[in-house]
Amino acid sequence: MKKILFTDLDGTLFDLADYSYDAALPALEALKKENIPIIFCTAKTFVENEYYRKKLGIDDPFIVDNGGAIFIPRNYFSFTFECKERSNYCVIELGASxxxxxxxxxxxxxxxxxxxxxxxxxxxxxxxxxxxxxxxxxxxxxxxxxxxxxxxxxxxxxxxxxxxxxxxxxxxxxxxxxxxxxxxKDADKGKAVRILTALFEQEYGEGEVKTIGVGDSRNDIPMLKAVEQPALVKNKKGTWLDLSLTNLYKARGEGPEGWVEVVEKFIINK
Ligand SMILES: [Mg+2]
The missing domain is CATH 3.30.980.20 (Putative mannosyl-3-phosphoglycerate phosphatase; domain 2)
Structure with missing residues (x-):
C-alpha cells in the first residue's frame, strides 16, 4: 500500500506563531527515507511553497493558493497527462488567474x-x-x-x-x-487532493493508495473530506477545529507536535 501524506503548513507542519518546524524534522526524515510523498496543501503561494520545499528537501507535488493549482515536478509520474508547463513543473490549474x-x-x-x-x-x-x-x-x-x-x-x-x-x-x-x-470558483483544496490522488492511483494501482490528510483550520475541511484518513492538530487555543467526520483523528499535540503524532500513528508506525 502506497501511503500519501497531504499536509497543511501554517499551524500544522509549521508553528503558527514563529513558523518553526524543528519538532517535525525527524519525522520528515523518516517519511523521506520511506519514500512517502509529502504533499503541501496550503494557502501559500507557489514561491512560498518552492522556498519551503527547498529548505526541507521535498520533491513531491504541491497544491498552492488554497487549491488554485497543483504543481507536479516534470517526470514525477511515469505517464503523461494534460497540464500547463511552467519551468520544471506540469501545472493543473483549477483557479482563476x-x-x-x-x-x-x-x-x-x-x-x-x-x-x-x-x-x-x-x-x-x-x-x-x-x-x-x-x-x-x-x-x-x-x-x-x-x-x-x-x-x-x-x-x-x-x-x-x-x-x-x-x-x-x-x-x-x-x-x-x-x-x-x-x-x-473551482479553486478548492479538496478538488486538488482528489485529482492528485487519481494520478497516484494511476501510478500505483487503484486500491493501492492510502491518503492521509492533516490540518488545523477551516480552510482544511475540503482536504480532510477528500482523504481516507483525516487528522487535526490542536490550534493555539489548545483545542481542535469544530469538525465531525467519521474516522477523524484528533492529535493531542499542537501544530508540528500534533503533526508528528499523526505521522507516527498512521504512516511510520513507530
Ligand atoms: Mg493552517
Whole structure:
C-alpha cells in the first residue's frame, strides 16, 4: 500500500506563531527515507511553497493558493497527462488567474466605492507591516497566482454586498482572520487532493493508495473530506477545529507536535 501524506503548513507542519518546524524534522526524515510523498496543501503561494520545499528537501507535488493549482515536478509520474508547463513543473490549474481576480476587485471598487486594498495595491514593506512578516516573507506572500488577499475597510453590514458582487462576477470569496480572499470558483483544496490522488492511483494501482490528510483550520475541511484518513492538530487555543467526520483523528499535540503524532500513528508506525 502506497501511503500519501497531504499536509497543511501554517499551524500544522509549521508553528503558527514563529513558523518553526524543528519538532517535525525527524519525522520528515523518516517519511523521506520511506519514500512517502509529502504533499503541501496550503494557502501559500507557489514561491512560498518552492522556498519551503527547498529548505526541507521535498520533491513531491504541491497544491498552492488554497487549491488554485497543483504543481507536479516534470517526470514525477511515469505517464503523461494534460497540464500547463511552467519551468520544471506540469501545472493543473483549477483557479482563476491573478490578473482576472485583480480586475474583478478593481471593477467592484469602482462600482461600489468600497475601500478595498489588495496585496497587489501594497508594497512588500506595507504587506510586511500589515501581516507581521519580514519584507522578504511579504514579497513571497504577495506573489500570488490564483488568489488575491485584501482588506475590506467598510462596516460589517456591507460584507454581504461584497460577497454578492464577487459571486456576480463569477468568483468566490473566503474570509479568514484579517484578510478576505477572492479566488476562482473551482479553486478548492479538496478538488486538488482528489485529482492528485487519481494520478497516484494511476501510478500505483487503484486500491493501492492510502491518503492521509492533516490540518488545523477551516480552510482544511475540503482536504480532510477528500482523504481516507483525516487528522487535526490542536490550534493555539489548545483545542481542535469544530469538525465531525467519521474516522477523524484528533492529535493531542499542537501544530508540528500534533503533526508528528499523526505521522507516527498512521504512516511510520513507530
Ligand atoms: Mg493552517
Amino acid at each position: 491573478y490578473g482576472e481576480l485583480r480586475a474583478a476587485l478593481k471593477a467592484i471598487r469602482e462600482e461600489m466605492g468600497f475601500k478595498i486594498t489588495g496585496f497587489g495595491d501594497m508594497t512588500a514593506e506595507e504587506v510586511a507591516k500589515d501581516a507581521n512578516l519580514s519584507v522578504e516573507e511579504a514579497e513571497r506572500a504577495k506573489n500570488k497566482d490564483y488568489n488575491e488577499s485584501f482588506v475590506f475597510d467598510e462596516p460589517e453590514e456591507k460584507e454581504a454586498l461584497l460577497f454578492e458582487k464577487i459571486r456576480e462576477k463569477g468568483f468566490e470569496i473566503t474570509h479568514g482572520g484579517r484578510y478576505y480572499n477572492i479566488h476562482g
